[in-house]
Amino acid sequence: MKEGPDIARIAALIGDPARANMLTALMTGKALTATELAAEAGITGQTASSHLSKMDDGGLLRVRKQGRHKYFSLANDDVATVLEGLMGLAAKTGHLRTRTGPKDAPLRKARVCYNHLAGDMGTRMFDAFIAQGYLRTTGEALELSPMGEDFMRRFGVDLDGLRRAKAPLCRECLDWSARRSHLAGSVGRALLTRFEDLGWARRTAGSRVVTFTRQGERQFLTEVIGALR
Template identity: 70%
Template sequence: MKEGPDIARIAALIGDPARANILTALMAGKALTASELAQEAGVSLQTASAHLAKLDQGGLIAMRKSGRHKYFRLAGDEVAGVLEALMGLAAGTGHLRTRTGPRDAAMRRARVCYNHLAGEMGVRMYAAMLDRGYLRQEGEALALTPAGADFVASLGIDLGALPRSKAPLCRECLDWSARQSHLAGQLGRAMLSHFIAQGWARREEGSRVVRFGPAGEAAFDRLFGAAEPA
């Protein structure tokens, strides 16, 4: 008998198209109802409920009640990391779903990846923090340097006040659209929260898109360098 983690079971849970659509919708980081997820998956509410039960039993999502409503979200950062890696693998091997309209460009530019900034702007931030010595690779791990801690503090982010979490402070996350890495972990979450709290950026309703206003983009450019001309 073979021993070890049963990756086939997890792969089967993710591999169903409707369940994959449900999990992708939850990558926005928001808790959604079964009705909302049924619409995202393109299935009936009854079918979505059956899929949600399987994902819950498999440990990929978590459910909480609020009054008469049930809300679903990803079970944690580890699940989000696996999904983002699979998106990167799918994009890198040419397995892409085509969507028309301007939202594609906006998604590539800046979007939320579960709870941190992804897309071209997320990649640019991560690269700048590496280049300036704020982050460094320690084997397979990513660490915040003393200079990086000073930089983060200068933004007004109190590392000591971050909520207790099993997630690492810094984690490299492969970006499926840029095919390069962006910053995840507790610091990645804190940076995105800071941008939104400062009014530099906002989450687009019903989407994973993050939109920076002119002032926010200028502030971002001052911190991480301007984007190269297209």
């Protein structure tokens, strides 16, 4: 037997169509019950429980109990990053379950990728931060520059609090629809939360779509893409 990580086991867990549908549903960042996930996958509750148990054992899920119910969410950002990467590869190689069209426009414009902003607006923000020198790469790592840290603080992001959590501040995540990078990590999560707190955007119930108000989109373009002065 070859030594090293067993990628075949992880691939098999993700590759089952029912399990893939359940994992995709959890990319909203919300915790769902087994019943809700069974409906997403189009399977019985008993079959869903079997699939969820396998994914939990494989380290893909986080399970929390509240009262009589169990709630399932993705285990961590690493799982979300792998799923988004697979979506990008599937889109790039033409493996789409439905034809793209006007109904996909809101999803492609702005959506949540587990806990951060993705879609066209997410990639535009990433590109702007790179162009403005707010983000820089050091070796394999993505990090905030001093200018980037200053921008985040002025925009209301608590960087000191994020650092105390000891999670990666910045991560590069491949966007499946745009096939370019958007910003993940605790800074990416904090920015999406900030957009919501400011009333610029809201998440659409039962969907990954993030809807910006007309005024919110204008402010996003001037204050984030155009940079605060």
